[in-house]
Amino acid sequence: MNKYNSACFSGIDKVYGRKGLVKNAMQETEESTQHEKSEYIQPGDLVLIVGKDHKESIVRIFEGKEHQSHNGVLQHNQIIGKLWGSTVYTHLHVAYQLLPPSLEQLIRGVRRATQIIYPKEIGYMLMKMNIGPGTRMIEAGTGSGGLTLALARMVMPYGHIYTYESRPEMQALAQRNLEEIGLAEYVTFHVRDIAEGFDQRGVDALFLDVREPWFYLEQVHAALKGGGFFGCLLPTTNQISELLRNLGPHNFGHVDVLELLIRSYKAVPDRLRPYDRMVAHTGYLVFARALLPLPPEIPDEPNTGKPEKPAYAADLFEQQNFKKEGRNE
Known part of the structure; x- marks a missing residue:
């Protein structure tokens, strides 16, 4: 099994003293996620471009490229370096919002x-x-x-x-x-x-x-x-x-x-x-x-007609009788 599978998702591991591995794996995941989520749009990013008519396009941004729509042209260089959530305008002065796409x-x-x-x-x-x-x-x-x-x-x-x-x-x-x-x-x-x-x-x-x-x-x-x-x-x-x-x-x-x-x-x-x-x-x-296959059945012991008390229950029953009769061992 992949060691990170047990590290990230088994709560049992915490009980058995593997908190260090859990912490390290989760920290690495968090750091990689933070690295991916720069507050500025970078070349190579996937950008959700949304117009005023709510039509959406997902575009990967590259220097020198352009995005064409019925509302005009957006130059990718206009988008690079912008903050996520910014608004930019096509050459026809139509506004588009720049958002990170969700899954x-x-x-x-x-x-x-x-x-x-x-x-x-x-x-x-x-x-x-x-x-x-x-x-x-x-x-x-x-x-x-x-x-x-x-x-x-x-x-x-x-x-x-x-x-x-x-x-x-x-x-x-x-x-x-x-x-x-x-x-x-x-x-x-x-x-x-x-x-x-x-x-x-x-x-x-x-x-x-x-x-x-x-x-x-x-x-x-x-x-x-x-x-x-x-x-x-x-x-x-x-x-x-x-x-x-x-x-x-x-x-x-x-x-x-x-x-x-x-x-x-x-x-x-x-x-x-x-x-x-x-x-x-x-x-x-x-x-x-x-599920794993069932184990072979264990033959039942002969049934005497009376349910058998567990050993600890029988001991407790005997102790109560001794107390009632005022007897101590």
């Missing part, structure tokens, strides 16, 4: 050839499956790489994502998306049918985004460590039922099934109300834990 905006902004998993599912899944710095995780069904992006962002700088996709063109698209954002170094891309199994063993978590996940539970269990986290996204209830029938026989337990709904509101103080439309059903999430 949710990065996911929505990836080039896609397939439907991506929505951020509302991703956010819950990250907590439910205990994903963080140092986690080693397998993802199957890479698609356009939206989930892969989120996973890589969460496990960096010490963890790693192993993602599997059977279609070479989709894996190539996902890899380009991760490279453009600068997270490809935390991901290993495999082009393979997962029926052949996974190369990794003892990973912390595994997530499937495939049509018939129940066919691959043996391969999933072989890749997970004992107690590891399994997750799956499915669009229909009949798929969930089939998966549930197969989880127990493959040594998975502690199963949860859920659906997440988010309703956005118009942020107008005097006319606060929900938007007329919402993205309702996007998919069902199924979670489980990988």
Whole structure:
């Protein structure tokens, strides 16, 4: 197991006197994060450019380049050295705000050839499956790489994502998306049918985004460590039922099934109300834990018909009788 996985995420380690390792690992993570978040925009930064019409563009900034829009041209040299949150103007004098993109905006902004998993599912899944710095995780069904992006962002700088996709063109698209954002170094891309199994063993978590996940539970269990986290996204209830029938026989337990709904509101103080439309059903999430096989059963002792008291209970009972009778040993 990656040493930083246990250092960053095992509260048990604190009990057993590994506070120094925990502190050092967390301090290194904090320092690297602070280094990335300069208050001034630098060449190579990803910048969220937002116009007055609330249209957004995510652009990587380079000296001498320019960003073109229907509202005019923004020179990258205008942006370099500006404070985050500043406003700049195109050559047509149209204002744009410069913001650091959030993880949710990065996911929505990836080039896609397939439907991506929505951020509302991703956010819950990250907590439910205990994903963080140092986690080693397998993802199957890479698609356009939206989930892969989120996973890589969460496990960096010490963890790693192993993602599997059977279609070479989709894996190539996902890899380009991760490279453009600068997270490809935390991901290993495999082009393979997962029926052949996974190369990794003892990973912390595994997530499937495939049509018939129940066919691959043996391969999933072989890749997970004992107690590891399994997750799956499915669009229909009949798929969930089939998966549930197969989880127990493959040594998975502690199963949860859920659906997440988010309703956005118009942020107008005097006319606060929900938007007329919402993205309702996007998919069902199924979670489980990988369990070790049960040990052989111990034969039961002959039943005398009376429940046997534990030894400590029998001793206590005898002491009470001695006190009632005024006897002392």
